[in-house]
Amino acid sequence: AQKITQTQPGMFVQEKEAVTLDCTYDTSDPSYGLFWYKQPSSGEMIFLIYQGSYDQQNATEGRYSLNFQKARKSANLVISASQLGDSAMYFCAMRDKRGYQKVTFGTGTKLQVIP
């Protein structure tokens, strides 16, 4: 069974500082994909970044990077130079073949950026 764990219900970060949001996963499938989504208070889920299990390098998208440690089954999101607009819920998600391509989401981390 798929499982995504986000152990940080809430995080604070000072504006312009970097922050790491933790995510661990559990799957027996060698082929899987990991996603991070941002959900502001408006409710829309915004795709941020994707990491495939066979990707050789950690994914990066602008200020977002994914610290992918396959042996530890972790896929932490790093946000550099935090901005006030980064305040939102952040969800880690995974898709694998044994789940028939179903995407399973974690419980989320609420990030608050402090001016």
Add this chain to the structure above:
Amino acid sequence: EAGVVQSPRYKIIEKKQPVAFWCNPISGHNTLYWYRQNLGQGPELLIRYENEEAVDDSQLPKDRFSAERLKGVDSTLKIQPAELGDSAVYLCASSSIRGRETQYFGPGTRLLVL
């Protein structure tokens, strides 16, 4: 390119009443998903369509929930009758290439059942 469109954005109904949500996916996306998101939790899949075929509806409470995607484009999710516990945000998402690509979400419909 237009994103995933959902309507209505908000809905308040009394229990035992029916309710329907509509979703229009991104153009060219064959796979469409309906999720339910309870307060403080991540989205949970209700049903996944590939074109007009429902390929995963294992989490859909079929006694009261139904969905359709007749022409393989837009979709409707219905609840009849609604219960208090159905209060949640209902999210629609779409992706291309049989769900192996990134899912893009609509703004969601916030349902409150009184």
